[in-house]
Amino acid sequence: MHNRARYLIFFQYIGKKYSGVVSVARHQPGKTGVQDHLEEALQRLKPLSPVSLLVSSRTDAGVHALSNSAHFDLQRRNNMPPFTEYTLVEALNSHLSTEQIRVTRAHRVPSDFHARFRARxxxxxxxxxxxxxxxxxxxxxxxxxxxxxxxxxxxxxxxxxxxxxxxxxxxxxxxxxxxxxxxxxxxxxxxxxxxxxxxxxxxxxxxxxxxxxxxxxxxxxxxxxxxxxxxxxxxxxxxxxxxxxxxxxxxxxxxxxxxxxxxxxxxxxxxxxxSVDYKESDLQFSDQLTSTENAKG
The missing domain is CATH 3.30.70.660 (Pseudouridine synthase I, catalytic domain, C-terminal subdomain)
Known part of the structure; x- marks a missing residue:
């Protein structure tokens, strides 16, 4: 579907209250990872299907981040166009306002981008x-x-x-x-x-x-x-x-x-x-590339 988009987000958090960055809610009732709250915020954007993050860099309970990153795929309902990067950041932070987690920026990236393996x-x-x-x-x-x-x-x-x-x-x-x-x-x-x-x-x-x-x-x-x-x-x-x-x-x-x-x-x-650093070229999204991918699909 042409309105399915992959995003890379950069986010920061104070780690004191979280059981690390990755999701733990399913395995440790009563505890949450930063990923749990980010995915909950994404679900509140009402995507067509559940959104799962792939975090670039794991951190333990109590460890902080000024800039971690993760990628995910998001498809909106009713064939609505993908969120702009600015709108996505603003919407996520609105839903994260009670947490010590903030999304600092977002990039729409190619569908084969991987937050962990593309990190330099x-x-x-x-x-x-x-x-x-x-x-x-x-x-x-x-x-x-x-x-x-x-x-x-x-x-x-x-x-x-x-x-x-x-x-x-x-x-x-x-x-x-x-x-x-x-x-x-x-x-x-x-x-x-x-x-x-x-x-x-x-x-x-x-x-x-x-x-x-x-x-x-x-x-x-x-x-x-x-x-x-x-x-x-x-x-x-x-x-x-x-x-x-x-x-x-x-x-x-x-x-x-x-x-x-x-x-x-x-x-x-x-x-x-x-920081998690990437090549600048990896963060550049091409509509032409997406059209080619859709034609092949």
Whole structure:
């Protein structure tokens, strides 16, 4: 049908209240994933048939996203024309207004577009606040949005040396938690970026308390389960002096999930998926292409 359209949407969320991004309502009564709410909003647009999202990047419960993505097919009733991208974004956000989920943009894409497999890279940011002896020492704007450490200072130089060990192409088996999905994934990943920046929270001046922030950035085409949280935990352990560079190198070289110390995993609350990148040409929809596809069908 010519009015059936495939869309790619970009969306953001605060992960605290959700059981991860993918749908869990059917398997865990009383809990919802971000996908459940997005699909519910899509159903309220009264499509001809139920709409199912395919999310590009899975995130766990408590993990946030500034820009995740997903694709879906939507066909309107009564042969009505496809939604414009602007109308789709506005309509979805209207139905999501009570949730901590927002759709930021939409693209109509070719019918063979795949949000997961067409992604060129994914970027994660991990935020760490220093000098936080208890939860009340965090400004309201930072609660559940960073990992608060008691340490007032970390050895950032050593952490950057450690980051250089993780950059590039490696077998990251030691930095992957066991998961049934990992059996089907290659543990070899290329980390295009592993970097550490220092700064302060924008609320620093208003909270009247020193609170330095570290931001750890990781970019790769794909990641293993809990890989970013494990790498973050290891980098922090180096910064605290609890792990040496040679010990980190040994963990990486072991290529065994059991080699990773279980007491240094970073919590979910400081982790953000910040971008999923595609080729610009992949996001360009062609009416002529659609007409050709329909003729073949």
């Amino acid at each position: 890279s994914r970027t994660y940011l991990y935020r760490i606040a220093l000098g936080v002896s208890n939860y009340n020492h965090l400004p309201l704007t930072e609660c559940d949005l960073c990992w608060g450490l008691r340490n007032k200072v970390l050895d950032v130089g050593a952490m950057r040396d450690a980051a250089s060990l993780l950059a590039g192409t490696h077998d990251f088996s030691s930095f992957a938690a066991n998961s049934h999905e990992e059996v089907y994934k290659s543990p070899v990943k290329t980390m295009a970026v592993v970097s550490i920046q220092t700064g302060n929270s924008f609320a620093h001046s208003y909270f009247h308390r020193e609170m330095p922030l570290l931001e750890l950035t990781f970019r790769s085409q794909s990641f293993l389960y809990k890989q970013v949280r494990r790498m973050t935990g290891a980098l922090v352990a180096v910064g605290q002096g609890r792990m040496s560079l040679s010990q980190l190198a040994d963990i990486l070289e072991a290529r065994d999930t059991r080699a990773y110390p279980q007491n240094i995993l970073a919590p979910t609350r400081g982790l953000f998926l910040t």
